[in-house]
Amino acid sequence: MTERMEPGRAEAGSVMLHAENVIKTFVTGKSVVTALDRVNLTIRREEFVSLLGPSGCGKSTFLRLVAGLEEKTGGTLLLNGTPITGAGRDRGVVFQQYSLLPWLTAWENVAFALKKSKGLTNAQKKEMAHHFLDLVGLKGFENHYPVQMSGGMQQRVAIARALVYRPQLLLMDEPFGALDAQTRRDMQDLLIRVWAEEKCSVLFVTHDVDEAIYLSDRVYVMSAHPGRIVKELAIDIPKPRDWNAMLTNRFLEYKREIVTELERQKLVRDRAPEA
Amino acid sequence: MSSILIVLAAWSVVTYSGAIDPLFLPTPTETIWALVEEIREGIFFKDVAVSFYRILMGFIISTLFAVPIGMMMATSRTWQAIWEPFVGFIRYMPAVAFIPLSILWFGTSDAQKFFILFLGVFFQEVIMIADNCKTVNKSLVEVGRTLGFTKGEVLRNIVFRAALPDMLDTLRTTWGWAWTYLVVAELVAASEGLGFRIMQAQRYLATDRIVLGILVIGFLGLITDMLFALLYRKMFPWKTMEKAKG
Numbered sequence: 098m099t100e101r102m103e104p105g106r107a108e109a110g111s112v113m114l115h116a117e118n119v120i121k122t123f124v125t126g127k128s129v130v131t132a133l134d135r136v137n138l139t140i141r142r143e144e145f146v147s148l149l150g151p152s153g154c155g156k157s158t159f160l161r162l163v164a165g166l167e168e169k170t171g172g173t174l175l176l177n178g179t180p181i182t183g184a185g186r187d188r189g190v191v192f193q194q195y196s197l198l199p200w201l202t203a204w205e206n207v208a209f210a211l212k213k214s215k216g217l218t219n220a221q222k223k224e225m226a227h228h229f230l231d232l233v234g235l236k237g238f239e240n241h242y243p244v245q246m247s248g249g250m251q252q253r254v255a256i257a258r259a260l261v262y263r264p265q266l267l268l269m270d271e272p273f274g275a276l277d278a279q280t281r282r283d284m285q286d287l288l289i290r291v292w293a294e295e296k297c298s299v300l301f302v303t304h305d306v307d308e309a310i311y312l313s314d315r316v317y318v319m320s321a322h323p324g325r326i327v328k329e330l331a332i333d334i335p336k337p338r339d340w341n342a343m344l345t346n347r348f349l350e351y352k353r354e355i356v357t358e359l360e361r362q363k364l365v366r367d368r369a370p371e372a
Numbered sequence: 373m374s375s376i377l378i379v380l381a382a383w384s385v386v387t388y389s390g391a392i393d394p395l396f397l398p399t400p401t402e403t404i405w406a407l408v409e410e411i412r413e414g415i416f417f418k419d420v421a422v423s424f425y426r427i428l429m430g431f432i433i434s435t436l437f438a439v440p441i442g443m444m445m446a447t448s449r450t451w452q453a454i455w456e457p458f459v460g461f462i463r464y465m466p467a468v469a470f471i472p473l474s475i476l477w478f479g480t481s482d483a484q485k486f487f488i489l490f491l492g493v494f495f496q497e498v499i500m501i502a503d504n505c506k507t508v509n510k511s512l513v514e515v516g517r518t519l520g521f522t523k524g525e526v527l528r529n530i531v532f533r534a535a536l537p538d539m540l541d542t543l544r545t546t547w548g549w550a551w552t553y554l555v556v557a558e559l560v561a562a563s564e565g566l567g568f569r570i571m572q573a574q575r576y577l578a579t580d581r582i583v584l585g586i587l588v589i590g591f592l593g594l595i596t597d598m599l600f601a602l603l604y605r606k607m608f609p610w611k612t613m614e615k616a617k618g
Contacts, residue, residue, distance in 0.1 A: 164518055165518075183517075189518070198533070199534075199614075200610060210519050212521075213519065243610070
């Protein structure tokens with residue numbers, strides 16, 4: 098078991114995830130594709146970090162390496178100073194496609210994540226599941242099956258499931274990518290609220306510039322072919338944020354900076370197509 | 373339901389009118405009388421019970437092996453490499469062709485029926501169950517891994533549960549095939565059972581009993597099929613909701 102982080106954690110600010118020159122190549126047939134080219138990235142405790150880039154830039158691949166679902170080809174990848182060798186309960190993952198177990202109700206899906214938690218009675222598990230469903234605004238929907246819920250609600254259950262066992266690092270792989278614009282905005286605000294309660298470190302993968310700036314303490318911008326980090330940006334807007342933050346000059350400056358970089362990368366890529 | 377009535381009506385017309393010699397096809401009345409006679413002789417329910425016991429046992433034995441092996445084949449390359457050529461080879465051998473050999477080995481005992489049922493059912497089931505498990509959404513497996521599950525736990529708690537509705541459909545299909553194998557086995561070598569009764573009736577040209585036997589088998593098949601459908605609805609309420617949602 099990982100140590101539970103108590104409120105007022107003294108370690109806030111220390112390095113949690115450390116990636117140095119991480120390389121990932123895929124072999125398809127006879128050709129070798131470099132998905133990640135020497136990626137350097139750091140996440141500190143209680144820090145919300147976004148990995149932003151166009152589709153196919155390898156940002157999800159990086160998240161999968163951190164989750165332990167895939168193995169890196171080279172470089173160093175440390176979680177709390179220990180190399181990542183596989184999936185584990187110190188990390189929670191929220192996938193784009195919700196990935197709820199269709200045969201379980203909402204609360205059962207959340208409690209399912211506690212199956213490996215020792216020393217908890219079933220009643221305690223149920224109580225915790227209900228607490229976290231409440232936290233994501235699903236009070237009253239505990240006994241609904243995934244098929245009875247909208248995409249946004251299903252993703253809330255998935256977030257509750259990823260948080261209920263108190264991982265130190267939450268990995269979110271384009272979690273709101275499949276949702277409509279309004280639901281997406283609601284979910285962003287929900288995430289801000291939840292994160293204020295359950296302070297853990299977050300690696301948030303997205304291709305939405307506004308979303309990345311709005312949610313993050315820091316944003317890493319990636320370019321594709323091969324996937325490299327081309328920019329790192331600290332977002333200095335006070336938290337907790339609300340929609341007003343999106344209309345400030347500072348927000349727009351960050352946005353301009355990122356979009357300019359993405360456009361520049363696009364030009365570079367178009368000039369030198371597929372080496 | 374109405375389609376059954378149409379067949380029944382057609383049967384009545386061609387038999388009661390005398391268009392077909394009762395030797396070739398009895399009337400519905402004669403068939404019902406055959407049922408009454410068989411019940412009076414005390415053989416009807418015994419035949420049903422004997423046949424049902426055989427098919428159930430043969431089916432359970434096959435399934436007990438097919439489910440774990442099929443799951444392993446779907447999730448482990450090593451297991452697939454070991455089993456696939458073997459299963460693929462035997463699957464194409466007609467189970468019925470083994471009947472002479474099975475009699476040599478097991479006589480006309482129940483074990484011989486189980487053996488034929490196993491040959492006919494297991495090798496089909498195992499391939500179908502492996503396919504059922506292969507179609508399980510990969511991301512559900514990944515959820516299990518991120519929750520710290522071992523391979524075995526993922527297999528039991530996720531793959532098995534996710535594939536269960538499809539597996540039940542597989543069992544429903546193979547159960548139908550099992551009837552065919554049972555009856556063929558009983559036709560050739562048995563001293564009781566529905567298949568045996570049909571064969572015996574043929575010797576005495578008791579066409580009414582032949583038709584009765586066929587109808588009873590069809591009827592039992594229909595009932596068990598409905599039971600499977602009921603079980604499916606009870607076990608997977610979310611599947612019904614999924615379908616209703618479209």
